[in-house]
Amino acid sequence: MVEHRGFSRFVPHIVLCIGVAIIAFPVYLCFVGSTHPQDVTSNGQMPLTPGPIFFETYYKTLFVGSSGSTREPVATMLVNSFIMACVIALGKISISIISAFSVVYFKFPFRMAAFWLIFITLMLPVEVRIYPTYKIAADLNLLDSYAGLTVPLIASATATLFFRQFFMTIPDELVEASKLDGAGPMRFFWDTVLPLSRTNIAALFVILFIYGWNQYLWPILITTRDDMQTIVIGIKKMIVTADALTEWNVVLATAMLAMLPPVTVVVLMQRWFVRGLVETEK
Amino acid sequence: MATVELSSIRKVYPGGVEAVRDVSLVVPNGSFTVLLGPSGCGKSTLLRMIAGLETTTSGECKIGERVVNEVEPADRDIAMVFQNYALYPHMSVYDNMAYGLRNRGTPKAEIDKRVREAASLLAIEDFLSRKPRALSGGQRQRVAMGRAIVREPQVFLFDEPLSNLDAKLRVTMRLEIRRLHNRLNATSIFVTHDQVEAMTLADQVVVMNAGRIEQIGAPGEVYKHPASRFVASFIGAPAMNLMPGKIAEAGIVETPAGRLPYDKNRFHAAGEVEVGIRPEDIHAAGGADGILFTPELAEELGATRLLHGSFGDTPVIIAIPASGTVHEKKEMRLSIDPAAVHLFDKVTGRSLVR
Numbered sequence: 001m002v003e004h005r006g007f008s009r010f011v012p013h014i015v016l017c018i019g020v021a022i023i024a025f026p027v028y029l030c031f032v033g034s035t036h037p038q039d040v041t042s043n044g045q046m047p048l049t050p051g052p053i054f055f056e057t058y059y060k061t062l063f064v065g066s067s068g069s070t071r072e073p074v075a076t077m078l079v080n081s082f083i084m085a086c087v088i089a090l091g092k093i094s095i096s097i098i099s100a101f102s103v104v105y106f107k108f109p110f111r112m113a114a115f116w117l118i119f120i121t122l123m124l125p126v127e128v129r130i131y132p133t134y135k136i137a138a139d140l141n142l143l144d145s146y147a148g149l150t151v152p153l154i155a156s157a158t159a160t161l162f163f164r165q166f167f168m169t170i171p172d173e174l175v176e177a178s179k180l181d182g183a184g185p186m187r188f189f190w191d192t193v194l195p196l197s198r199t200n201i202a203a204l205f206v207i208l209f210i211y212g213w214n215q216y217l218w219p220i221l222i223t224t225r226d227d228m229q230t231i232v233i234g235i236k237k238m239i240v241t242a243d244a245l246t247e248w249n250v251v252l253a254t255a256m257l258a259m260l261p262p263v264t265v266v267v268l269m270q271r272w273f274v275r276g277l278v279e280t281e282k
Numbered sequence: 283m284a285t286v287e288l289s290s291i292r293k294v295y296p297g298g299v300e301a302v303r304d305v306s307l308v309v310p311n312g313s314f315t316v317l318l319g320p321s322g323c324g325k326s327t328l329l330r331m332i333a334g335l336e337t338t339t340s341g342e343c344k345i346g347e348r349v350v351n352e353v354e355p356a357d358r359d360i361a362m363v364f365q366n367y368a369l370y371p372h373m374s375v376y377d378n379m380a381y382g383l384r385n386r387g388t389p390k391a392e393i394d395k396r397v398r399e400a401a402s403l404l405a406i407e408d409f410l411s412r413k414p415r416a417l418s419g420g421q422r423q424r425v426a427m428g429r430a431i432v433r434e435p436q437v438f439l440f441d442e443p444l445s446n447l448d449a450k451l452r453v454t455m456r457l458e459i460r461r462l463h464n465r466l467n468a469t470s471i472f473v474t475h476d477q478v479e480a481m482t483l484a485d486q487v488v489v490m491n492a493g494r495i496e497q498i499g500a501p502g503e504v505y506k507h508p509a510s511r512f513v514a515s516f517i518g519a520p521a522m523n524l525m526p527g528k529i530a531e532a533g534i535v536e537t538p539a540g541r542l543p544y545d546k547n548r549f550h551a552a553g554e555v556e557v558g559i560r561p562e563d564i565h566a567a568g569g570a571d572g573i574l575f576t577p578e579l580a581e582e583l584g585a586t587r588l589l590h591g592s593f594g595d596t597p598v599i600i601a602i603p604a605s606g607t608v609h610e611k612k613e614m615r616l617s618i619d620p621a622a623v624h625l626f627d628k629v630t631g632r633s634l635v636r
C-alpha cells in the first residue's frame with residue numbers, strides 16, 4: 001500500500017465521492033421528480049429538493065395506475081417482474097447445475113459433444129433466435145403466460161460453464177470418498193455437491209435475478225395483456241410521446257420502484273455474493 | 283479381517299499407460315502390508331484397484347473368500363484414508379464419520395456409539411461439532427482415520443496418509459497408525475514412497491518399481507537381502523554403493539576397490555557382475571592394509587558420519603561412527619566384511635543369490 005501524506009491523503013476520497021455522486025445524483029433526481037406534480041417536472045425546471053406529493057404519487061402508482069396507455073397499477077407489474085426474474089434465475093440455476101453435474105461427473109457417449117452444444121448456445125441469446133423462439137412459443141400457446149415469459153430464457157450456457165468450472169475444482173477424492181461411503185450419484189449431488197455450491201448458487205442468483213428483471217425485448221413480444229406486463233415495459237408504455245401528457249411523477253416513481261427489488265436482492269445477498277465469487281471452500 | 287489376494291493384476295489406463303503389470307500378491311489376514319516404491323510406480327493404482335475405484339484390466343482381486351472385481355467400492359467392506367484426507371468440508375467432524383454409516387442404514391444409536399468410540403480412540407472428542415476447516419492437519423488426519431474406523435471394515439487402505447504432515451507429526455502419527463492396527467486387528471494396506479515409514483510400519487514390505495513387484499518380504503529381509511539392484515538402491519539411506527565387478531575366482535570379485543572376498547555359499551556368480559555394499563558395512567581398518575580411500579566431503583549426522591569419496595573412479599559413500607575427527611583429503615584404510623558384499627546380475631539386476 002502506498003502511504004499518503006497531507007493533501008494527497010484526500011485524493012482517493014475525492015475521486016470516490018465524485019464517482020458516487022455521478023451514480024447517485026440521477027437516482028436522487030428521479031426520486032425528487034417523483035414527489036413533485038406533473039407540471040413542475042415537465043416545464044423543465046426540475047427542483048432539487050423533494051416535493052409535497054410523495055404519498056399520493058406512490059399510492060397512485062402502486063395501486064391505481066397511471067392514466068396513460070397502460071392502466072395496470074404498478075403493483076401487478078412488480079409481481080409479474082418478480083415472478084419472471086425468480087423463475088428465470090431459479091430455472092437457469094437448476095438446469096445448469098444439473099447439466100454441469102452430468103458433464104463433469106458422468107462418462108457417457110458424446111459427452112464433449114453435449115458440452116459443446118451447450119457452449120454454442122452462448123452465441124444464441126434470445127435476440128438472435130427471436131423469430132423461431134416466438135413462433136414456437138406462439139404455437140405452444142405460451143403467449144401472455146408466465147411460462148412464455150420465462151421458459152425461453154432459461155437455457156443458459158453461462159451458468160453451466162460457471163458450475164462446470166466450480167465442479168472441476170472439487171477434489172476427485174471427495175467423489176471417491178462418497179463412493180466408499182455408499183453414496184450413489186444422486187446422494188453425492190444432494191449431500192456434497194449442492195451444499196458445496198451454496199455460495200456459488202447465491203452469487204449466480206443475484207446476477208441472474210437482475211438479468212431476468214431487466215428483460216425487455218422478450219416480454220414486450222410475448223405479452224400483450226396489460227395484466228401480464230413487467231415493470232420495465234410498464235415504464236416504457238407510460239411515457240407518452242406527447243410530453244405534456246406524460247405523468248412524470250408516476251413514471252419516475254415507477255422507475256424508483258423498479259429499482260427496489262434488484263437492490264434488495266443485492267443488499268441481502270451481498271455477503272454470499274462476494275464469497276461465492278472469490279472463495280473456494282474446500 | 284480378511285486376506286487380500288491379487289492374482290496377475292494388470293492395469294492399462296486409457297491412453298495406454300501400463301501402470302500395473304502382472305502383480306500377484308497375498309496380504310495375509312491381519313497383516314500390515316506396505317506398498318513401497320518411487321513416485322509413479324503404480325502403488326496408488328494398485329491400491330485403488332483393491333478399493334474398486336479403478337477397474338482392473340485383467341487379473342483377479344479377492345478380499346476374503348470373495349472375488350470383488352465386479353463389486354462396488356461401497357460393498358467391498360473396505361475403508362480408505364486418502365492423502366489429502368478428502369473430508370467433506372461442509373459437514374461437521376461427527377457427520378463426516380457418521381455419513382457412511384447413515385448411507386448404509388445403520389441405526390442411529392449404533393452410529394452414535396461407534397462415532398464416539400472412534401473419537402475417543404483418536405482423541406478427537408472435543409472437535410466433533412467442528413468443521414474440517416477449523417482443524418489442523420494432524421487432526422484432519424485423525425478424522426479421516428475415524429471415518430475409516432467407524433465402518434469396521436475388513437481391510438484398511440491408506441494412500442500416503444502421512445505425506446501432508448510435517449516431519450514431527452509424521453513420526454507420531456506413524457506410531458499411532460501402527461498402534462491402531464494392533465488394536466483393531468484389521469488387515470491394513472499402506473502405500474508410501476518413504477522407506478522409513480515402510481520399514482517402521484510393515485509386517486510385510488512390497489517393493490514396487492515401474493508397475494511390477496521387485497520383492498516381498500519383512501522389513502529386515504528386504505534390507506538385508508535385497509532381491510534386486512533396484513531394491514538395494516531404494517532401501518537404506520544413504521543408498522547402497524554399487525560398482526562394476528568381475529568374478530576372479532569363486533569367492534573373490536574384482537572391483538575398483540580391489541579384490542573383495544564374498545560369501546560363495548550365498549552367491550552363485552561368474553563373469554561380469556554388479557557389486558553392492560551398504561555404506562554402513564564399510565569400516566575403518568585397524569592397520570595399514572585395507573582398501574585405500576580418500577574422503578572428499580564429510581557429512582555429520584550426529585551419531586554417524588557420512589564420508590563421500592571414491593574407489594578408483596567409482597563414487598562411494600561410507601558411514602562410520604562419528605567419534606574422533608576426520609581430515610578431509612586424508613587417506614584412510616577401509617575393510618569390508620565378505621558377508622556384506624551383494625552381487626547382482628549385470629543385465630537383469632536380479633540378485634545372484636543361490
Ligand SMILES: Nc1ncnc2c1ncn2[C@@H]1O[C@H](COP(=O)(O)OP(=O)(O)O)[C@@H](O)[C@H]1O
Nearest residue numbers: 295297299301320321322323324325326327328
Ligand atoms: N487416471 C490416469 N490416467 C492415465 N494414467 C494414469 C492415471 N493415474 C495414474 N496414471 C499413471 O500411472 C502410473 C502410476 O501412477 P500411480 O499409481 O499414481 O503411481 P504412484 O502412486 O506409485 O506414485 C503413472 O505413470 C501415472 O502417470
Ligand SMILES: [Mg+2]
Nearest residue numbers: 325326327442
Ligand atoms: Mg500415489
